[in-house]
Amino acid sequence: MASLWEYANPVKFMRLSGWLMPVSALLAAGLIVTGLVWGFFFTEADYRQGASVKIIFLHVPSALMAINAWAMMLIASLIWLVRRHHVSALAAKAAAPIGATMTLIALITGAIWGQPMWGTWWEWDPRLTSFLILFLFYLGYIALWSAIEDTDTAADLTAILCLVGSVFAALSRYAALFWNQGLHQGASLSVAPGTRMDWAYKAPLYLCMAGFALLFLALVLAGTRTEIRARRARALMTRERARA
DSSP: OHHHHGGGSHHHHHHHHHHHHHHHHHHHHHHHHHHHHHHHHSSOOBTTTBGGGGGHHHHHHHHHHHHHHHHHHHHHHHHHHHHOOHHHHHHHHHHHHHHHHHHHHHHHHHHHHHHHHHSSSOOOOHHHHHHHHHHHHHHHHHHHHHHOOSHHHHHHHHHHHHHHHHHHHHHHHHHHHHOSOSSSOOOSSOSSSSOOSOHHHHHHHHHHHHHHHHHHHHHHHHHHHHHHHHHHHHHHHHHHHHHO
């Protein structure tokens, strides 16, 4: 644990992320391309859902990362509030646009699947509604960072917002368990006994999920590195103005 906190140092973080980011990006590209090509072109149509079932290879990984991105932001925000490590606050800031994009992809792909299956593009289902609210929290989080000039104050307020939004992140994951009513089906993948999905679909789906996770890691590292450089640039500009 002591060695883990070393990477709160921006210099050490930049050194580690400098080689981890491209490796993650390359692995992500390979896994996503393989998973999507396998899933969309080499799997049979489902006997009930037809070819529309193949949307899961985009929908499930993006929905998973939408929730986990907020979870990562929550952990980073708590670290900032407790230990005041700037790298954690900047990492949470960098993750927000990525999480918002993943949430939007999940909403759009869910609507594309829902129209032929449910006969409607949108339904005020508990999980769908909580996912939409989560997307709005992402937008609010991003807007709050942009609205406050002082970095520390912005980090404090967005961390509090992240804590509140975590309720809806949890609801978006477990809403189908909390409410039995609603159109949205239960989890397709589960550690519970019983076959929920054939391996013909499960194998490429796992590849896509792993690829999306690595893509998220690569993008967060890239965004955090950019935020660290921007923070350094602002500090240098402030120092130059003070000298002048």
